[in-house]
Each structure stands twice: as C-alpha cells, then as structure tokens.
Amino acid sequence: MTNHFLKKMIHPKLSIKKGLYQLWARLIPSRQLAACCWIGLLASLPGYSQQAPESPPNIIFIIADDVNWDDIGAYGNKKVKTPHLDQLASGGMIFNNMFLTASSCSPSRTSILTGRYPHNTGAAELHTPLPEHLTFFPERLKENGYFTALAGKWHEGPATRRAYDTLLVNKKANGEGGEGQWLNLLQNRPKQKPFFFWFSSFDAHRPWSSQTEGYQHRYDKDIEVPENLLDSEATRKDLALYYNEIGRLDHYVGQIVQELEKQGITENTLIVFMSDNGRPFPGSKTRLYDTGLKTPFIVKWPRMVKTGQSCQSLVSSVDLAATFLDLASIAKPTTVQGVSFKKLLTNPSADFRDYAFGEHNWHDYSAYERSVRTKEGYLYLINKRPTLTNGGPIDANQSPAANDLKSANNLNAYQKDVFLQPRATEEFFDGSKDPLNKINLIGKKEYRTQIDRLRSVMKQWQMETGDTVPDQLTPDWYDRETGKPLPAKGTRGQMPGAALNASKINQPGPF
Known part of the structure; x- marks a missing residue:
C-alpha cells in the first residue's frame, strides 16, 4: 500500500495514523480484528516501535x-x-x-x-x-x-x-x-x-x-x-x-x-x-x-x-x-x-x-572564604577575614580531639593550622602532589600562570553570581577558645549576596 494510495483513501484533515485506523475499521467489520490489523500496520511504519517507554526511575x-x-x-x-x-x-x-x-x-x-x-x-x-x-x-x-x-x-x-x-x-x-x-x-x-x-x-x-x-x-x-x-x-x-x-x-x-x-x-x-x-x-x-x-x-x-x-x-x-x-x-x-x-x-x-566552587560562611563563627578547584587538581582560596582562626565549628573545636591539640606542645605545622592567626588572604595548592593541601604555593613562580587563571575565574564567578562581602558579617556566637556563649549570640549580620539580591540571580558562573 503506497503513500499515494493512502492519501486518496484518508480524509485530508486526519493524520495518517488516525486515518489508517478509520480506514481499516470501515474495511473490516470486526473491531477486534481491525485493532489487530491496525497494530500490525503501525508496526510496519518507519520509526514506529512497540517497545514501551522506560518507566521513570x-x-x-x-x-x-x-x-x-x-x-x-x-x-x-x-x-x-x-x-x-x-x-x-x-x-x-x-x-x-x-x-x-x-x-x-x-x-x-x-x-x-x-x-x-x-x-x-x-x-x-x-x-x-x-x-x-x-x-x-x-x-x-x-x-x-x-x-x-x-x-x-x-x-x-x-x-x-x-x-x-x-x-x-x-x-x-x-x-x-x-x-x-x-x-x-x-x-x-x-x-x-x-x-x-x-x-x-x-x-x-x-x-x-x-x-x-x-x-x-x-x-x-x-x-x-x-x-x-x-x-x-x-x-x-x-x-x-x-x-x-x-x-x-x-x-x-x-x-x-x-x-x-x-x-x-x-x-x-x-x-x-x-x-x-x-x-x-x-x-x-x-x-x-x-x-x-x-x-x-x-x-x-x-x-x-x-x-x-x-x-x-x-x-x-x-x-x-x-x-x-x-x-x-x-x-x-x-x-x-x-x-x-x-x-x-x-x-x-x-x-x-x-571548575568546582566552595564557600565558608558563618557557622557558629564569623567567616568568609571562597574556593575554586580545577579538574587538574589545583585549589585556590581567598579569605576576607584573615585575622580569625579557623578551628572549625563549636562541636569540632570543643571536642576531645581538639582539646588534645590545644594541650600538646609538639604539634607539627599541619596540626597547628587550626590555631594559625592571622591566616593567609590567598592560598594555592597542587592537589596532584599535595592531596592533603598542606603546602601553600601562592608565592611560587612556577605556578604563577595557574594562580593568575584561578584568581580571574574566582572574580568572574563572584561577579556573575552576585557574591558580596558584607562589612557587617554575622559575628561569633561563641568564644573561639572556650566555646562559651558570647553576648552577640542570636544576632545576624548581612548575608553574603544579599546586597545584590543574589537569591534571584540565576547566572551559574564559569563551568
């Protein structure tokens, strides 16, 4: 049966599939038989598959x-x-x-x-x-x-x-x-x-x-x-x-x-x-x-x-x-x-x-850090509150493991990092050689190209996504050494991004 013949037999306002069904229903009295023939005919048409679509997972x-x-x-x-x-x-x-x-x-x-x-x-x-x-x-x-x-x-x-x-x-x-x-x-x-x-x-x-x-x-x-x-x-x-x-x-x-x-x-x-x-x-x-x-x-x-x-x-x-x-x-x-x-x-x-981007905002303690990683394993960080230590949230810095660090006299540089004050405003690590991010390479000439690239990517991401650094970030709610509540507990500062209404910005930044 050719397409030329079908066009003559089927009403011009009907689709071929719908028209075919009506045609066969007229030619074959039994509706069941017509349905069987219809299915068989459709199966022979180009692009038709009897396989049911996969169910959603x-x-x-x-x-x-x-x-x-x-x-x-x-x-x-x-x-x-x-x-x-x-x-x-x-x-x-x-x-x-x-x-x-x-x-x-x-x-x-x-x-x-x-x-x-x-x-x-x-x-x-x-x-x-x-x-x-x-x-x-x-x-x-x-x-x-x-x-x-x-x-x-x-x-x-x-x-x-x-x-x-x-x-x-x-x-x-x-x-x-x-x-x-x-x-x-x-x-x-x-x-x-x-x-x-x-x-x-x-x-x-x-x-x-x-x-x-x-x-x-x-x-x-x-x-x-x-x-x-x-x-x-x-x-x-x-x-x-x-x-x-x-x-x-x-x-x-x-x-x-x-x-x-x-x-x-x-x-x-x-x-x-x-x-x-x-x-x-x-x-x-x-x-x-x-x-x-x-x-x-x-x-x-x-x-x-x-x-x-x-x-x-x-x-x-x-x-x-x-x-x-x-x-x-x-x-x-x-x-x-x-x-x-x-x-x-x-x-x-x-x-x-x-690139993959990360943020450290207030979590018990005031903070503003940003990071970008690359698929090659490079990691670049900026810190807009470098005068503050970075010992983790209160549940971590008041833990038995933290108390052991505080009382020890023989810590290495990696263990001392949580007490470091002031901290670097920029950090750069080569994860392929330093998976624990121990050695800050920010001043190394051999990495100048990679550092400059990620510094630029970071600025682009912040600009396109509406990231901001408020003057009045949420303050510390607890003492960083003892963990005791401070008078500021319960007060909030300005959220990063709020000044630019970033919750309504949909730009994704570099990918």
Whole structure:
C-alpha cells in the first residue's frame, strides 16, 4: 500500500495514523480484528516501535551527616567497617572527585535542594531557611507524578515542606541516628507511583549517640588517625565513636538495599549515597580543603550503571538537582545553576566540569572564604577575614580531639593550622602532589600562570553570581577558645549576596 494510495483513501484533515485506523475499521467489520490489523500496520511504519517507554526511575538519596569522603571502606579506609556501603560501591560507581559547595550542614543541603550556590539561596549561613520563591527539585518531581518524602534530619526551612508528600522529621520516631523511619517509608509507600526519598541521617553528627558505642564494632586502638590530629588515647576514642556512628548508618543502608531486592524493584531504583560535609573534627568540617569539601559519592542503578565503575571527572553537588530531574526526564527550572552529569553514569571517563566552587560562611563563627578547584587538581582560596582562626565549628573545636591539640606542645605545622592567626588572604595548592593541601604555593613562580587563571575565574564567578562581602558579617556566637556563649549570640549580620539580591540571580558562573 503506497503513500499515494493512502492519501486518496484518508480524509485530508486526519493524520495518517488516525486515518489508517478509520480506514481499516470501515474495511473490516470486526473491531477486534481491525485493532489487530491496525497494530500490525503501525508496526510496519518507519520509526514506529512497540517497545514501551522506560518507566521513570525510583530515586533514593541517602545523605550522611559529617562523614569524611575517606572514612568509607570503598574509598580506602581499611579500619572503618562499612560492608553495605562497600557492596553498594562494588555494585555501581564511585565518584572520586565530587565536591560540595559548602562544608557546613544546612548550606550544603540547601545548595543540593535548589541546585544553587549557597550565596544564591538566601540561606548561605547555618540554620537560615530557604526563601519561598526558589524551586526545590523534589517539588518538580512531585509535580510530575512522583511520591516524594523526607525522613530524618531536616533543617532547610518551612518553605521546603511543599516539596514532599510526606515529611517524617519527628526525632523520637526517627531514632538517635535519624534512620528509624526509612524502612517503614519504603514498605508503605504508594505502590502505583515512582518515588523519591531523601533519607537524611543524624549519623555521624556530634554528640555521639549513647546507643552507638559498640553498636557493630568495638574499634579500641584499631583506628586510622588523620594526620592533622594528635595520635592520643582521647583522640582515638573520639574517632572510635565516630566510626561506630558510621557503622550504624551503614547498617540501615544494608536494610534499604535488602528491602529493594525483596520488593523486586532493585533494577529501576537509583541509590545515591553522599555526605553533607567533612568529619566533625578540627581541620575538616567547615574547611574548604579536601578534608572539608570532598564527599564520598556512590551511585547504584542496575538499569544504567555498570558494576565496579569509578569516575574521575570533576563534579559539584550543585549539579545534583539538574541530574535527578534529567534522569526523570523533567526539564530543570531556570533557577537551577548546576548542570546534569547524567552522561557520566554511562561514560565515567567523559569530561565534565573545569571548575568546582566552595564557600565558608558563618557557622557558629564569623567567616568568609571562597574556593575554586580545577579538574587538574589545583585549589585556590581567598579569605576576607584573615585575622580569625579557623578551628572549625563549636562541636569540632570543643571536642576531645581538639582539646588534645590545644594541650600538646609538639604539634607539627599541619596540626597547628587550626590555631594559625592571622591566616593567609590567598592560598594555592597542587592537589596532584599535595592531596592533603598542606603546602601553600601562592608565592611560587612556577605556578604563577595557574594562580593568575584561578584568581580571574574566582572574580568572574563572584561577579556573575552576585557574591558580596558584607562589612557587617554575622559575628561569633561563641568564644573561639572556650566555646562559651558570647553576648552577640542570636544576632545576624548581612548575608553574603544579599546586597545584590543574589537569591534571584540565576547566572551559574564559569563551568
């Protein structure tokens, strides 16, 4: 049957497909037979496929609290016990260069939720709520047929409630680790919808849970002490309790994987595991070095991701919102500054970012630092409050590990860094040779080209995204040495970016 014949037989106002159906219905009396013939005829047309479109993926996003990237077995720590996370990694892909936009709890999470840099969210400082005018990526999933829920830690502001069908944030019901409702939510969700779950633990945030000491493993002296801490009995015990909290989180990750297998939905469920910032010890949390901003990032999705993969491409957490929406075939809002890295899930060696940016704003103590990393491993930082020390937030600088550092007389230069005052206004590190960011190369002539380039990139990013340095930043709320509350506690200064209304600027800056 030729197209010329079809044009004569079909009414000119009808499409070929609709016209074909009416034609066959007239020629063949039986509607069932007509339908069968119709299907067969359509199947023979160019470009027609009987294969049903792939269903949107279920998404489980697990975000740990204060867990360093290298405190997971899959990332090389042979002391901490994380069998379920290690299995997740071996069954999927680990990212070795995923960086956060802030090494501070709520700014890191609000950046992920909006796909925007902290100063572009209107919530750049700890415990400040997101404004209502922004779009949250779970909200877009919900509008497009997903059942969305958050269970566990939640402090992104009341406006974010609208992004979830269910919000399970009762601390008693969630348990000390924040994972108590995860399994229940997975078992009792609406079965007719794809789902997005934001599973948010309190593990491993200080203070250490009374339930986790000896929860899975008693580490005693079997600890890997980071180089910037003192190898002492009190620090080892502090780290052992931290390990135990990671162990409890790992246990619940195992439960989730097992339940997915039980329900038979593993194949089409994307699981993502990451942390919001570095470990709650001096020199990590709130810092813009790799000890603070680099995060573990594990992805498992049998439908798309091959097992045992690793990705070296530079990626930022600002890209997560765009990626989740892309995987669900939903266009990203204009407010999202990040870019989808979907292609890396099937081609982990592909090029992606040239630059990843980070911020350190107020978190218990006044601060203003910015950083930019490159895919080659260079790191450039600026500090607009260089007269201040950088010992981390109060939970870190009042910890047993911090007290050990304060009382010691034989610290090396790397351990003394948290007490350094004044600090450098600029820093530059070559991560390929110095992965711990120990040696500031800012004055080295052999790196002049790289330093000048990143200095220019930093200025461009700040200008295009509306970043500002307020004269009146939020002050210290606690004494930096003793941790005691100061008279200024509870007062806020001006938020970075507020003077230029940066929460309504959508420019992403250099990529």
